[in-house]
Amino acid sequence: MTEYLSIVINFPLFGVLITVAAFYLGQRLYARSNRHPVLQPVVIGMAAVISTVLMLRVPYESYYESSYLLHAMLGPATVALAIPLFQHARRIRDLLLPIICTVLVGGAFTVGVALLILWMLDANLSTMLSMPTKSITTPIAMIVTEQLGGIPALSAMFVLLTGAVGAMIGIPLMNRMGIKDDGVKGFTMGLTSHALGTARALEESAECGAFSALAMSMTGVMTAVLIPIIAAWLL
Template identity: 40%
Template sequence: MIWLAMPLTALLYLLAKKLARRFKSPLLNPILLPALVLMALLAVADLDLADYRQGTRPLSLLLDMAVVAFALPLYQQAAQIRRQLLPILACCGLSVLISVGTTLLIGALVAARPELLASVATKSITTPLAMSVSASLGGIPAIAAGLVIIVGMMGAIIGFPLMRLAGIRDPQAQGIAIGAAAHAIGTGAAAEVGAVQGAFSSLAMVMCGILTALLAPPIFHLYLWLTY
């Protein structure tokens, strides 16, 4: 399967990337398009998902190095980050409170089950942390992982157009917003927009992940104590 999975995955990504550069449409996302095409191919050809995933394992191993590479723009913008560290921390903390708080509020209104809320509350942080925090809250890690991918793709597709529509044009503010809301997938999109956006998105992604791991459990348990 490796001889099919790796070339096909790489080819679809490169084609989607070329289309995105040519037509400049947020819908032509180089992550979303290959994912949709691959899902259709796997369904039509009746290929086993586990076999295909195993075939792309060498590419998956490169993801760890790609995440570590986000540290480079952070280093390049270190002076600006140090000067604004407290406002950045405040923004990330508020983002976590809004993300977790609105999830629990909506869950209370629709009487959602606690395990479902625990799976949804971590939707805005990167997948490994989301699965770990969700499991510690009694959630379902698979649902948490799926929601993280959906939220990340939505942020990468509509994040920058939405901010331009709202008049948010400061690159630092754009980067923090994308990193806080759309984690690694959004950070990849931010890095393509500009070095400053990529650096501040990386920082926000890391900070929001740490703050969610610290703040989500007590907020969730307080919610359970008040509602059950």
């Protein structure tokens, strides 16, 4: 049994297989639950992959190397987000000024509230410096956090939690608030919940996904440029 397990683990595409299988499991559970917000496919898939890797005691480096095909597809998948953006370019141009203002104000507000909560909890400086990047994608967040003097691994955890919670409760919460405009829903998801929120927004409609992708991109750029400048001024 151990020999067979070793063969499976050392299979060059082991990471790809368990990742795809985990996401498929998440999709099935999501569909069977009538799209229950807690059972988001990305969140379930992520939990399944982590559980499998831990139970089989597979080193993270081995899993990462064996899922190289998925890493190679991240670039084209990100570029593909430009398709819904192009399809809704006219409305985006019409709303350009409100969009820019929303990114600046909304981004600053989310960071400010997060830092205020940590300050009230008497968190140390390293933890506080790891929080401001919580609403952008992991690669950018870890780089910016390292520049600030924070803890990149902790920043990645904040990003993961923010995206997972946003993907689960964002759309249902806005529906309860009576927000019906897909552009508003999408932009809110991208602004607060980055890639996981965008994946959820794409389930709603192409317009929702387009505005979410736009907000995610703009928030990432704004955070990467402005937060180090503000931190240098304050610290």
